[in-house]
Structure formats: C-alpha cells, structure tokens
Amino acid sequence: MGHKTALHAQHHALGAKLVDFSGWEMPLHYGSQVEEHHKVRQHAGMFDVSHMTIVDVSGAQARSYLRHLLANDVASLQHKGKALYSAMLNEAGGVIDDLIVYLMTEPDAAGEWYRVVVNCGTRENDLRWMADQAVRFDVALTEQPELAMIAIQGPKARQRVEQVVSESRARLVSELKPFFGQESEGWFIARTGYTGEDGLEIMLPEDEAESFWQQLLAAGVAPCGLGARDTLRLEAGMNLYGADMDEGVSPLEAAMGWTLALEPVDRDFVGRAAVEALKASGAASKLVGLVLTERGVLRAHQKVVVEGVGEGEITSGSFSPTLGYSIALARVPVGTGSTAAVEMRGKQVPVQVVRPPFVRHGEKVFS
Amino acid sequence: MSNVPNELKYVASHEWIRDEGNGIVTVGITDHAQDLLGDVVFVELPDLGAEVAAGDDAGVVESVKAASDIYAPLSGEVVAINEALEDAPESVNSDPYGDGWFFQLKLSDAAELGDLLDADGYAAHCESES
Numbered sequence: 277m278g279h280k281t282a283l284h285a286q287h288h289a290l291g292a293k294l295v296d297f298s299g300w301e302m303p304l305h306y307g308s309q310v311e312e313h314h315k316v317r318q319h320a321g322m323f324d325v326s327h328m329t330i331v332d333v334s335g336a337q338a339r340s341y342l343r344h345l346l347a348n349d350v351a352s353l354q355h356k357g358k359a360l361y362s363a364m365l366n367e368a369g370g371v372i373d374d375l376i377v378y379l380m381t382e383p384d385a386a387g388e389w390y391r392v393v394v395n396c397g398t399r400e401n402d403l404r405w406m407a408d409q410a411v412r413f414d415v416a417l418t419e420q421p422e423l424a425m426i427a428i429q430g431p432k433a434r435q436r437v438e439q440v441v442s443e444s445r446a447r448l449v450s451e452l453k454p455f456f457g458q459e460s461e462g463w464f465i466a467r468t469g470y471t472g473e474d475g476l477e478i479m480l481p482e483d484e485a486e487s488f489w490q491q492l493l494a495a496g497v498a499p500c501g502l503g504a505r506d507t508l509r510l511e512a513g514m515n516l517y518g519a520d521m522d523e524g525v526s527p528l529e530a531a532m533g534w535t536l537a538l539e540p541v542d543r544d545f546v547g548r549a550a551v552e553a554l555k556a557s558g559a560a561s562k563l564v565g566l567v568l569t570e571r572g573v574l575r576a577h578q579k580v581v582v583e584g585v586g587e588g589e590i591t592s593g594s595f596s597p598t599l600g601y602s603i604a605l606a607r608v609p610v611g612t613g614s615t616a617a618v619e620m621r622g623k624q625v626p627v628q629v630v631r632p633p634f635v636r637h638g639e640k641v642f643s
Numbered sequence: 644m645s646n647v648p649n650e651l652k653y654v655a656s657h658e659w660i661r662d663e664g665n666g667i668v669t670v671g672i673t674d675h676a677q678d679l680l681g682d683v684v685f686v687e688l689p690d691l692g693a694e695v696a697a698g699d700d701a702g703v704v705e706s707v708k709a710a711s712d713i714y715a716p717l718s719g720e721v722v723a724i725n726e727a728l729e730d731a732p733e734s735v736n737s738d739p740y741g742d743g744w745f746f747q748l749k750l751s752d753a754a755e756l757g758d759l760l761d762a763d764g765y766a767a768h769c770e771s772e773s
Contacts, residue, residue: 304681309707507707573684573707594707
C-alpha cells in the first residue's frame, strides 16, 4: 500500500484495522470506533494525523501573500501563536481546501512567518495552487514532511500530556489558550483540534513520535482511528473537505460564511468577487444539520426532500455515539425550515433540521 | 483471520445457521461480516410469525459505516427474535455466534439444509471475496 507515518509500527502492534486514506495507510479503528469516540468525549484519545500537510510560509511578504491567498484575514491575528481557520478559494469562489494557519512570530516582527496545515487528500493540488499564487510575492513555502503530528483530544487530554512531557512543555500546555500554538524545545504544541473537545495538536520530529505515543498510551490515552475522528467532527458540526464542500461549492453554501473576512473592503483575496456576487444575489442552498431520533442511520448522498421548497442532499451522515441516534450535514434549499424528509431505503423518513454543532464538550447543544 | 466455527453452517451472504434439531435453526451474521461492517448500531429484525423464503430480506443491520440487508438463509416461519439487540446491538460485534444471534426459523423444508456451506466452504468463499 501507500505512505506510512512514523507511527505505522505502533498502529500495527495495537491491532489497528488499517485502510487506505488518500494514499496513506492509516488506522480506521483499533477494535471499536464507538468506544474510541466515547473515550475522547469522556476522557482522552489520541490520533495519528501525521498524514496532514504542513507548509511554513516565510519571507518579507508572507502576510501580504496569505491575505491574498486566504478568504479569512491573517491580519486579524494579533498575538504570537494565534490560529485562524480559513478557506482557500479559487477565482470562482469554490473551496480549494480548508486549513488552519498559525502566526508563528509576534505580528509585524522581523522575520514574521506562518505555519499552514492543509488536508492530506488535497496536498498536491494545494501545493501547486499555493506556489502559483506565490509568484508575485516575496515568500518562501517550505513543506515539513518530516514532522509527525499527534492530536490528543478530550477533557483529560491536556492533563495526560502534562504528565509525560518535560517541565517546560508541561507549563506551556497548562498555560496555552484555546486556538493558540507555541513552539517548545523543537515541538509545536497547539490547543486546536477536530473533535469539539478541549485538546492539543502536537507537531514533532518523526523520530520522537513513537516514544511520545508510547508514553501517552502508558498514561491511559486511548489510540483512536479515522472512524472516531469522523463521528467526533460530525457531532462538532465541523466540515469535512471533499464531503461537505469542494471546489464546486461556495463557503456561503457550506456554513463557512463566518470565515469570510469581507472587511476591509480593499483586501483583494482570491475568490472575493465571486463570493460578493453570490452574497448579493443570494445563495440558493445552505448547509444544515439533520437529526433522526428514530432507528436508522443517515448516510452521505441520501436525498433530502423539503415539502413545498425543493430537494437537497446529505453531505455527511453517521450514527452519533454521544446522542445515540443519527445526525447528518446536508445541503438544502435556503428556504428550508425546521423539518424535512430523507429518502432512506425507499422510504421517506421525517427528520429535524437544526443548526450545528450537535455536541460540544460532551453535551448535546442543538434544540 | 476471522472465526468460522466448524459446527455451524453458512450461506454466501454471510449469515450463519445453527441446527437446533426439531426443525428449528438459529441465524446470525458471521464474525467476518461483523468485522467488515464495524460497530453495529441498529438491528431491524423480522416480525415474529413472519413466513420467509430462502434468500428473502429478513432485516437490516446498520453499522456506523454502512447498512446491510440480512437474508433468510432458509425457508420457514420466524419463531423467535433476539429482542436484546434493541438495547445491545454491539453484541453482534462482540459475540456474533452467541448473544449476537438474530432470529430463529421453524423450517418449512428441512431438505434446504443440504444447500448450506460448511465451515471450509464458507472460509473459501470469504477468501475468494477478499
């Protein structure tokens, strides 16, 4: 099979069910993805996310470049280490990828640079696009393939990490604010994640990943696979690139309007004209949450029928282990109200239409 | 490799059949099938008293990953269903040949038992699908 992360031998030794994920051999689960999901909601779990692509952006025009490249505005990053979630759009206003960017220095400092983390499945396309857009800027793009990345997530995640790392890293972990990241002795430790729980994402040299993973395991952190990662992010109402949005979808149709920084009006980012035009004319569809409290599981690509309004489609659907019933994200006509029906196995099943997220910090949050 | 008990019979659609004698069989899905499905979250069973023919749909098993039909491996009347699966669908994963059983049939044609696969035949079938 394809690429292996620095933790591959660990996954194998733990009995993981390995699957191909965009050319990487990654753990789907280590026995039960539902149990892994509960571990993250109630305690602490860890994910090998080393397959994700890390690109450092430096150079005199790093900020100008990112303000052109991204639909959200890195100028809003006022403090060293602050993270920003953004879409990267094409000229037509479609989503090339969604990403996290960290300001790695003080703002406006000499040598200001940024770290960008993009999806693995879009790596080649992203890198090509980022390089193309960089031509007229004084910037350097440096991929960091030798960094492993481990996400430790859950209410006990930071506490467990503090137990096994050096004193200075432990102090950083205890003091780090949400959505900030800082370097510490060669590691980049960020209080970010994709689960709707507190936790960390740690980027560290590949040759240190195995021992850190084993220490976390010994501290009681449960290894979790891509299966649990998907149900956790779905409960948290977080989009999955390629499922909930792609190059043919505007952020306005993917519940990502909040990530579009249209002020200041003179910032000329890629896709701005298309986004403004769609905003003015009004998007025809929107991304919403669906809830099915009776038996059955909502699945991607099932048809959503909104009586008197039109039709839509589920973009991501699964069973919610926390809630005990099925939830989904669906793209539906803008006029959709609080109810709809989903075509499941030849029958139309009524569902509730809600505003995601479904679960935050272990609790149901929609009504 | 998944567990394929020698004392059971099988069909290619991944149900197992235990002959309880007196014309009654117990049906479930195999270890191989539950492994492919992943965590089972709902099981829809046939109605008690329903008459089914071999190959008919007789329920649905839904995992986190996928929905899959359950087929009646033999013809007969549904005389028992495993109601415990309503609250504990995970038994299908943890104990597919025990607590994870689905339903019992009273056979209408015991000769159909001769059409079933034995453990070796089923293992070879799984091998050919992989």
